[in-house]
Amino acid sequence: MTGGDVNRGGSPPGDSKYGETWVYESIVGAIPGLSLSQPVAVGVQFALFEGLILAFAVVYDLWSAVPAGTAAVGVAAAGSYLMLALGEEIRRLRTPRAYRRLLFSSSIEVVLGVLSFVALLTYLFAVDTRSGRVALLALLLGESPPAPAVYLTLLVLWDLCYRIGTGWWASLTGLWRTLRYGDRFDAQARARLLRIDLLTVGFAVVQLVLVPFVWGRTLLVAAIVGHVAAVTLVSGASMLLLRRS
Numbered sequence: 193m194t195g196g197d198v199n200r201g202g203s204p205p206g207d208s209k210y211g212e213t214w215v216y217e218s219i220v221g222a223i224p225g226l227s228l229s230q231p232v233a234v235g236v237q238f239a240l241f242e243g244l245i246l247a248f249a250v251v252y253d254l255w256s257a258v259p260a261g262t263a264a265v266g267v268a269a270a271g272s273y274l275m276l277a278l279g280e281e282i283r284r285l286r287t288p289r290a291y292r293r294l295l296f297s298s299s300i301e302v303v304l305g306v307l308s309f310v311a312l313l314t315y316l317f318a319v320d321t322r323s324g325r326v327a328l329l330a331l332l333l334g335e336s337p338p339a340p341a342v343y344l345t346l347l348v349l350w351d352l353c354y355r356i357g358t359g360w361w362a363s364l365t366g367l368w369r370t371l372r373y374g375d376r377f378d379a380q381a382r383a384r385l386l387r388i389d390l391l392t393v394g395f396a397v398v399q400l401v402l403v404p405f406v407w408g409r410t411l412l413v414a415a416i417v418g419h420v421a422a423v424t425l426v427s428g429a430s431m432l433l434l435r436r437s
Contacts, residue, residue: 213296214275214279214301235269238265241344245261248340252340254338257333271398278395279296281387282295291368304360309349316328329342352399359396369430386435389428395423400416
């Protein structure tokens with residue numbers, strides 16, 4: 193592949209196949225009659241979840257959970273926007289088909305999201321409850337949390353974990369792309385790929401907003417900060433190699 197294979201023209205006709213999207217994008221795109229711009233779609237997502245949080249706060253007197261819930265929903269919404277921007281930026285370039293297939297079509301980000309979600313649930317229900325202090329869920333939702341509030345909480349947590357998995361995968365495949373194809377990109381292409389790696393780092397960094405709400409839970413703080421540090425390190429290595437090419 194020569195430098196001209198990566199440019200603003202996007203994939204050549206017939207090169208783009210079904211599945212070269214995030215699973216999140218595929219689900220949204222499959223809803224009949226739904227055609228929203230990125231800002232509107234993200235705004236609807238935030239309004240819907242924030243509305244449910246406030247409704248449950250009124251009905252079940254869970255006002256203590258509103259700050260953390262709003263932060264989580266805000267991070268998820270910001271993650272959605274950055275995720276859409278990242279996918280769009282990658283598809284806009286004529287990147288190697290193997291890279292796009294690995295990144296999008298493998299759905300590995302879902303697997304990583306599931307692993308992180310199961311790890312989080314294990315911590316919340318098997319570790320935090322035995323710590324000798326008030327469990328995090330009990331602190332937010334009370335000792336006898338209402339089922340609808342628990343459902344919404346788990347849904348938002350899954351949303352966050354899915355984005356964590358996506359961040360991991362985007363970072364790893366970005367470094368692999370640079371190691372394998374970096375010397376074949378021209379200066380313009382490398383500049384665009386640097387932007388993609390920077391978006392990947394931003395996609396992770398936004399999750400640091402959650403740290404104050406889990407402060408004191410050493411494992412959760414370490415998991416969030418460690419995730420951001422790992423993505424920054426891997427994508428940073430990709431950016432460094434691109435600059436040296």
